[in-house]
Amino acid sequence: MIIFGTTARRKTIGSGQFYCPHCQTQRSYERKQAKRYFTLYFIPLIPMGDLGEFIECQTCHMAFSVDVLKLKPSVKKLSLAEMMNRVKGLLDDGMPVEYLIRDLTAAGLDREVALQTVNTHLGEARKHCPDCGLTYSPAIATCTECGKPLESNAK
Numbered sequence: 001m002i003i004f005g006t007t008a009r010r011k012t013i014g015s016g017q018f019y020c021p022h023c024q025t026q027r028s029y030e031r032k033q034a035k036r037y038f039t040l041y042f043i044p045l046i047p048m049g050d051l052g053e054f055i056e057c058q059t060c061h062m063a064f065s066v067d068v069l070k071l072k073p074s075v076k077k078l079s080l081a082e083m084m085n086r087v088k089g090l091l092d093d094g095m096p097v098e099y100l101i102r103d104l105t106a107a108g109l110d111r112e113v114a115l116q117t118v119n120t121h122l123g124e125a126r127k128h129c130p131d132c133g134l135t136y137s138p139a140i141a142t143c144t145e146c147g148k149p150l151e152s153n154a155k
Contacts, residue, residue, distance in 0.1 A: 003041050008051055010034050019073045020057045021064070026073070028058040031066070080107035088121045094144045096134035097126065126153045 014031035034051035037044035055064045078086065083104055090100055097118055104114035127150035128135045129143035135153075142149055 005039050005042075006036055006048065007039050007042075007044055008034050009037055009044055013053070018055065018057075018069050019071050020060065020062070021068065021071065022060045022062045023057060027060075029055050029069075030058060031055055078103075078107075080104070080109060083107060084109075084117065087117055091118070091121060091137040092139050094136065094140050096136055096144065097122070098134055124153075127151060128153060 010032045011034075012030045013033050016029060016031075017026055018029045019025070020027040020029070031053060032055075033053050036048045036051055038046040038048055053066050055066055055068050056062070057064070083090070083100075087100065091097070100118060101111070101114045104117065105111050109117075122137055125138045126135045127138055127140060129146065129148055130151055131146050131148050132143060134143060134145060136143070136150055138152070140150060
């Protein structure tokens, strides 16, 4: 009696760190290549073609398409308390005033209170983008949206 068939063999061709969508954090991975082989008595003898490449997380052992290496970790949304504590830092890091007010109100703060909070930190001194109309802290030189130089408000 002759026993024959096919099997897939995997070979590690690379490794590194990536953002695992299953684990939701940075993990080690192995990049693997799979090939189909003709087997005789369960011994792989003749390669029959490539099955492709994939990424395997070394923690959860889930397999992903090679495109998973392009994924970026999701940005953690700040709570209202964290945003209130970081208003000045966010503005000085280049966040437009309009975006900060949007995020503060989305987190549950009243719009008027959000405006007062921003005004407390910036006062009347602001810069604005002539192209997209966003306003910024005076410490910022270029628009984070379009990259154009900012102009000072004339008041």
